[in-house]
Amino acid sequence: MSTIRTAQPKNSPSTSGPTANGLPPAAASTPPSPQPQPHANRTEPTEKLRLFVAIPVPADVASDLQSVVADLHIAKHQRTTGFDTNDADINTASSRNRPATRAKPSHHTPSSPSQKSMRGRASGRSSRMVSHDRWHLTIAFLGKVAPPAIPAVTDAIRRAAQRSHPIELAIAGGGRFGRGRYSVVWAGIDGDVDALVELALDVRSELTASGLTPDSKQFRPHITLARPGDRITNQQASQDLLTLRRYHGPTWVANQLVLFDSNYGHQPKGEAPAYRPIDVVGL
Structure with a gap:
């Protein structure tokens, strides 16, 4: 079993352990760095990890948005049916041959298809x-990676981070992509989007x-924010999206990247996947 090499952030903030759900215990406008966790409790040394690189959303920033999200139809519907068991904001690696392309610097970057695909279903x-x-901004999704490759992953992240700098961001706007049962409601990003x-x-x-x-x-x-699919009506979806598009949250400075393991295979049935911080790299 390989040993994880921890990348030390430049101007590293004070560090505390991860919360119970595996995410960094973000506070104020800068999330404290989570402690990387070893693989000692893994039953199979060669078991692959489901990895992604993300910027955590600070607690105060998330709280401000949550005060708006709580009044959306998707949240009211949720309170009558329980929490999602698949809440990882991770892109599937279904297309690995297309190069990543630049998005326009706008908090309305993701496209929003027609509302017609959101149909009401039974309560x-x-x-x-x-x-x-658990909100975070995914930077890169790697999918399943063998533990011996983790040092190469962290080294690659560190090289990119050394050429970057702390980035001022804000959550603003929102929309929906996908159709029918696969639709996703999201909040957009504003600020120094070019640098991001x-x-x-x-x-x-x-x-x-x-x-x-x-x-x-x-x-x-x-x-x-949610994967409502066609569980809410067309009118409810339109009202939620209008509210999100009017939202502009507080700014924060993103100064670290976190490599996470999204552990689906070891969670009890009905529980959300555990996000385990593997490494933290400062910007």
């Missing part, structure tokens, strides 16, 4: 909300140069 079905303490796009493309480029295969879909900066 009692969850709108699959993502818990606000540069960072994401650089991280993916370094990962690819290291022999890894990150998802090559176009980078669309967003925070996944």
Whole structure:
């Protein structure tokens, strides 16, 4: 079993352990760095990990958005049916041959298809909300990676981070992509989006140069809020999207990247996947 090499952030903030759900215990406007966790409790040394690189959303920023999300139809529907058990904001690596492309610097970057695909269904079905303490901005999704390759992953992230800098961001706007049962409601990103796009493309480029295969879909900066599919009506969906598009949250400075293991295979049935921080790299 390989040993994880921990990348030390430049101007590293004070560090505390991860919360119970595996996410960094974000506070104020800068999330404290989570402690990387070893693989000692793994039953199979060669078991692959489901990895992604992300920027955590600070607790105060998430709380501000949550105060708005709580009044959306997707949240009201959720309270009658329970929480989602698949809330990872991770892109599937279904297209690895297309190069990542630059997104326009706008908080409305992800496209929103027609509302017609959201049809009401019988009550009692969850709108699959993502818990606000799990919100994060995915930079790159790697999929399943063998533990011996983790040092190469962290080295690639570090090289990209060294060419970047702390980035001022804000959650603003929102929309929906996907159709029918696959639709996703998201919140957009505002601020220094140019620098964010540069960072994401650089991280993916370094990962690819290291022999890894990150998802090559176009980078669309967003925070996944829910996967309601067609569980709410057309009118309810339109009202929710209008509210999100009017939202502009507080700014924060993103100064670290976190490599997460999204552990689906070891969670009890009905529980959300555990996000386990593997490494933290400062910007």
